[in-house]
Amino acid sequence: MATPRYYHHGGSPAAWTGSAVCALGFIIVTIGIFMGPNWVVIGVGGAVVLLGIIATVVMKAMGLGQP
Template sequence: MAQTPKFYHHGKSPAAWAGVVVAAVGFVIAAIGSVIGPNWAVAIVGGAIVLVGGLVTMVMKAMGYGQP
């Protein structure tokens, strides 16, 4: 008997939350880097963290923690 995956309503899955939190931290770091100077190294690190947020979402969704 197959197990039915859990249904998360309107993107409130653990994968969505984790990706959004990581991406928000990346946006804040990128904004700080672009305001202070601009300090391009900090801004690029923030942008990379935003991309990691997308990867976190995709990996967690593949593990079954996201909306099918």
């Protein structure tokens, strides 16, 4: 059986992917808030944040996160 790889200080691929996708989602939400608020854009940004959370959980389950 393979030894799990240890990442330090959140340096795992799952952490980087989740952080980047969630940051993009928060940027989209912020743009939507400044547009009036534009609820469609805010909803899209929220969906992107949710996608980042799901991607992080799936990648961690695949062994690409902190054990």
